[in-house]
Amino acid sequence: MKPTYKANLFALMLVLTQILGSKFIAPIIVSLGLSFPVLMVSTQILFLFVPTIIYFIVTKENVVDTLSLKKLPLKDILMVMVIALFCQPVAWFLSYTSGLFFPNKVAEVFKVVSGLPYMVLLFVMAVVPAVFEEITIRGIVLRGYKEKSILKAGLFTGLIFGMLHLNAQQFLYAAALGVLLAYLVRITGSIYSSILCHFLFNGFQVTMSKLVQVFAEMMNKDIAAAQSSAADIPIAAKLYTFFILAVLAAVFTTFIVMIIKKMRREKGPMLRVESSSLEEEKLNYLSRDYENINNDNYMDNPLNTPFILNIVIFILMMFLQNLSY
Template identity: 45%
Template sequence: MKKIFYVNIFFLVLVLIQICGGYALNPIIKSLHLNLGSVLILTQILFLIIPVIIYLVVTRQSPVKALRIKPLKIGDLSLVILIGFLVIPIASFLGLITNLVFHNNVGDVLSKMSSLPLGFMIVVVALTPAVCEEITMRGAVLSGYRKIGVHKAAVITGLLFGILHLNPSQFLYTFVLGIILAYMVNATGSIFSSMICHFVFNGFNVISAWRTLRNGVKPPDITTLDPNLRNSMFITLFIASIISVVIIIAIIRKLKKNNMGSVASEDSRNDNLYGSSRESSEGVSINPVTAYSPIIVSAIIYCIFIFNNYVKL
């Protein structure tokens, strides 16, 4: 529980940085006259990567072991890329649901960057988050949940991934995406599996949005669509999502089978990654309520933030 408590404290700090960091950084951004793309890259590094480095130093973890920096097998690459495409209909379906209630401001951000070169947009919206968010969530955070079981760890870190975005229109699909990515990392033992999948997913959406916006077409508002068309979209995406889920489960099982020996060996070596041996020798124990209390605080802060910024009375 000690390790879980530490990583939950770390996540709470991340949430506070995401909320407060922008206000502190705003004067610097204005003085440097940075464009939106540069700002997004800067914030990912300052608000995610730097805290991860500090966390690993403070907890005395090996970056290679904690972040699962291990080469991905060539034979697994195509399967990982395929999952990146299969999550698209799932995210689209869940995005439609949330967009019935909350405005999709992700589309607004992409619209503001549509004048930028496609390559730079891919770096900003696809590559940078794929690296920074995966190092943070499927690296540092997931490592803190290794001992509670794959399924619990996947669901909890998926929930935290949704909270970290601080955007209600993204919550459902980032929650599910976070679960899938956690299963992938656990199956392959490599952070690069989730990075590549995340990049493929984001990259496809960026390219699609860029081409659409360059042609002068704005993304439709789901709330104003003809009900028959909207229902048709829901049914189509729901069926596609079910099919995708079935295929993804089969692929993850295949990935697990491909890496069963190496992942089992790695987990055995990392049983005492940090804290577990010291916890027993020091006689220090933390009860579950205390260990998970930072998550509860994070969820409360998230709800307050969403209510203040997205809910109109």
């Protein structure tokens, strides 16, 4: 089985697992009367971690190599921390843009969990997704794109990450974040870079949400009322907000691109060695199996059946969700 086909097939299985799991398994978990944090963690384990374990049992792949479990240098850690901070304005813009057309389910979740202690909220909304989502997408799926260019790997796995959320409002910024996280893993050679960035990204959102809640309570303001009134904001005000966020997103995207380029330049010698080794491996492979050149793993097209099915399922789910609103 070709690498990208296997990676996209695994991603398709993740999506189907989440859809079927939310339909048949999640209601059973809810009926057990578990708290919301336990419910959130349980679904992540069942729908992401368990498929990961099954994948390694079936494929017998090396866990360390597949997941890129490589130590992250201090300098890279600092770079990732800055990137995670600079991602926020970009995410605000993309989330705001999506919110003009689709309901914000993330905000609804935050309303439900707003009463939880900060550390519990941070663990459930930042730590758990950062670990389980990364080992699946930037671990197993991205590994299937190891023979593809960093741009192609980033774009395809980013789209997969966006679709994995099964939420139209989250798709744009999740896909953009997915592209960035793929770049970080490919440049640093370590999945810890994407786990750290993902955790800081979500953690910042959780922290800001908690601070807004505390501030509102101090001022005796009703957050729900404020949010409902925000829906009645005039179109001119919405366009003004859109413009401001677009400018901020453009500025901080420029900063992020500059940092990524700097990291690539510094990692240049290492990346060139890996690229040379890959080219040599390709030549050796082709020389051994020239007659079956059209079937070799290095010519597989990532726009394959599992990937297309992922797109179709995502569009169908979004259509059905919109009908329910």
